[in-house]
Amino acid sequence: MAGLYVHIPFCKKRCAYCDFFSTTLLERRKAYVEAVLQEIAERKREADTIRTIYLGGGTPSTLDAADIKRILEAIDAPEAEEVTMELNPGDATMEYLLALRAAGVNRLSIGIQSFDDRLLRTIGRRHNTAQAIEAVQMAQEAGFENLSIDLIYALPGQTMAQWEADIETALGLQVQHISCYGLMYEEGTALTKRLEDGEIKATDEETENAMYDRLCEQLKAAGFRHYEVSNFALPGYEAKHNSSYWDGTPYIGIGAGAHSYLPPVRSWNPNDMEAYIAGVMARSLQRESETLTETDIYNERIMLGLRTSKGIVGPFPIQSRSIIERILRDGLLKKQDGRIVATQQGLHILNRIIEDLMI
Ligand code: SF4
Structure with a gap:
């Protein structure tokens, strides 16, 4: 899919x-x-x-x-x-x-x-x-x-x-x-x-x-x-x-500047319309790509998961556990149905919370 x-x-x-x-x-x-x-x-x-x-x-x-x-x-x-x-x-x-x-x-x-x-x-x-x-x-x-x-x-x-x-x-x-x-x-x-x-x-x-x-x-x-x-x-x-x-499903991006994600590889087309048209028509489009590491995938899970009402679920790396506990105590995250989600107050500073939790 x-x-x-x-x-x-x-x-x-x-x-x-x-x-x-x-x-x-x-x-x-x-x-x-x-x-x-x-x-x-x-x-x-x-x-x-x-x-x-x-x-x-x-x-x-x-x-x-x-x-x-x-x-x-x-x-x-x-x-x-x-x-x-x-x-x-x-x-x-x-x-x-x-x-x-x-x-x-x-x-x-x-x-x-x-x-x-x-x-x-x-x-x-x-x-x-x-x-x-x-x-x-x-x-x-x-x-x-x-x-x-x-x-x-x-x-x-x-x-x-x-x-x-x-x-x-x-x-x-x-x-x-x-x-x-x-x-x-x-x-x-x-x-x-x-x-x-x-x-x-x-x-x-x-x-x-x-x-x-x-x-x-x-x-x-x-x-x-x-x-x-x-x-x-x-x-x-x-x-x-x-x-x-947000949940890591693969996607194909068509067109200038479009990104694709076929795990674990992310690739993207040139952000330049003329280069895109010329490259595709000459069958020589240069698409850049990167292979996501385990750490990249974990960080994406945090970044995207916390934006959604589904939140994130462990296991979390040792260095993140005390940070999560602190943010829970501060009332910016909460536990809900076995998952960790942002509170309304947490949503105001979501980017800062995500930064704290990324490894
Ligand atoms: S410039 Fe175009 S892409 Fe940007 S907000 Fe306006 S309509 Fe949308």
């Missing part, structure tokens, strides 16, 4: 906070799709059964539905239970959504980020609130029964009241899955430049933690399971593809 990820690096416009690998050279889409089809043909047999497919980006919805169909036909995995595609609300039309469904997409991840037009402009998104709401409703009308939306909190100048309103609006849309991230000021982005120039102010840690706690409370009260630090799902709607990253 494996997952298959396809990276579509195109974006119509760069968002102010984004440091992902993406390009606005939309005129290269056709050449890129041909390379993706070629790589799929060469590599799909690396996994016996493909259980999940994820088309991510960038913005996969910059591609025509006909190209999405060609990609899914090339993968040719009728057994796949979950076929997710990321969608920018600005790209949603009924015709497009129906064509995606007909092509085999059965789950959409819609990048809404905020329901506040002023905040959407601040972070440089190309859609507005009305388009976001309409995209969700249209997807439901088109027959999608498994929808996820992305939201970002701790946006510059965002108040708790605004954030609570966003959560309420999200719940009102009756989606099955919600992913929420605190805004990160990544090096080199337009937003970080504005922060450094004093034009905007970052949210303080206390407010950011309070926003996260409010989110967890409100979604839990609405019946969502908090199954990963940033992910919430109605029972049975946990993202299968993303869950496989």
Whole structure:
């Protein structure tokens, strides 16, 4: 069983906070799709059964539905239970959504980020609130029964009241899955430049933690399971593809910059679209790789496991045991059904806990 990820690096416009690998050279889409089809043909047999497919980006919805169909036909995995595609609300039309469904997409991840037009402009998104709401409703009308939306909190100048309103609006849309991230000021982005120039102010840690706690409370009260630090799902709607990253399932990554993991080897394609297209078409793609050591695998288990509600389970190396005991005493980790999971307070400083536990 494996997952298959396809990276579509195109974006119509760069968002102010984004440091992902993406390009606005939309005129290269056709050449890129041909390379993706070629790589799929060469590599799909690396996994016996493909259980999940994820088309991510960038913005996969910059591609025509006909190209999405060609990609899914090339993968040719009728057994796949979950076929997710990321969608920018600005790209949603009924015709497009129906064509995606007909092509085999059965789950959409819609990048809404905020329901506040002023905040959407601040972070440089190309859609507005009305388009976001309409995209969700249209997807439901088109027959999608498994929808996820992305939201970002701790946006510059965002108040708790605004954030609570966003959560309420999200719940009102009756989606099955919600992913929420605190805004990160990544090096080199337009937003970080504005922060450094004093034009905007970052949210303080206390407010950011309070926003996260409010989110967890409100979604839990609405019946969502908090199954990963940033992910919430109605029972049975946990993202299968993303869950496989967290539990160590093999996956194949297709496209520029995409990573693959066929235990114990991790490999990745060049993070350069032209090098990727040229390499695939000349049948000489240089893919870098590393073989994970026992220590790497242990550290990944800690890092990924503690992000999920499943937590981690021993045996733990001798040097970690006293650290775990201390963090348990501090109330940042707790024992639950024979496993160790982060407490709500622990989730606020999860990266520090993970660092302490890695060997
Ligand atoms: S649409 Fe997504 S990938 Fe593209 S620039 Fe915006 S955040 Fe980054």
